[in-house]
Amino acid sequence: DVKVTQSSRYLVKRTGEKVFLECVQDMDHENMFWYRQDPGLGLRLIYFSYDVKMKEKGDIPEGYSVSREKKERFSLILESASTNQTSMYLCASLLAGVGDEQYFGPGTRLTVT
């Protein structure tokens, strides 16, 4: 059973703070993703990574960066948090070449005040 874990379920940060969201998967998947989920907008892709140290921008990368130093870990970084980054953040992983289903973590509800 694939397990994707996220470091925090709830997080409250102040405007301008640097924020780290961590994601770990235990199934040796090559591909990992960060999404944000907002009401009425569904899930929007921020960044994804198809290998260690590799990253690609998704649809809404502005204000975010990522890091993938190890295969199992994919971090999302908000360099200077802003109130419009208040959202639910979801991490996912996928095994390359084996269908398209992504395995999601439980999500981190981030509030920036």
Add this chain to the structure above:
Amino acid sequence: DQQVKQNSPSLSVQEGRISILNCDYTNSMFDYFLWYKKYPAEGPTFLISISSIKDKNEDGRFTVFLNKSAKHLSLHIVPSQPGDSAVYFCAANRGKTSYDKVIFGPGTSLSVIP
């Protein structure tokens, strides 16, 4: 401009009846479609998928229908159960290797009333 639309934000169905969740897309390049289910405080989980070469895919109580000419797909749940109450996301991408371009719809919240 949303490329994947789920025009019903919510749906209520009686237990035992059929639930029909609809999804429309605008990009004719999409050729693989997925449905995910999401419970509160959990991440989405994969439910069922369909390739554009098919018009129907069935898995137990869940069936997805695809009408390419209308750019429309639907998820049927028969019979509906209270445990099916969740948010359902429709997703589309351009083929099995284009996972980086998966586009999700806004979701439909299904309530199955006992």
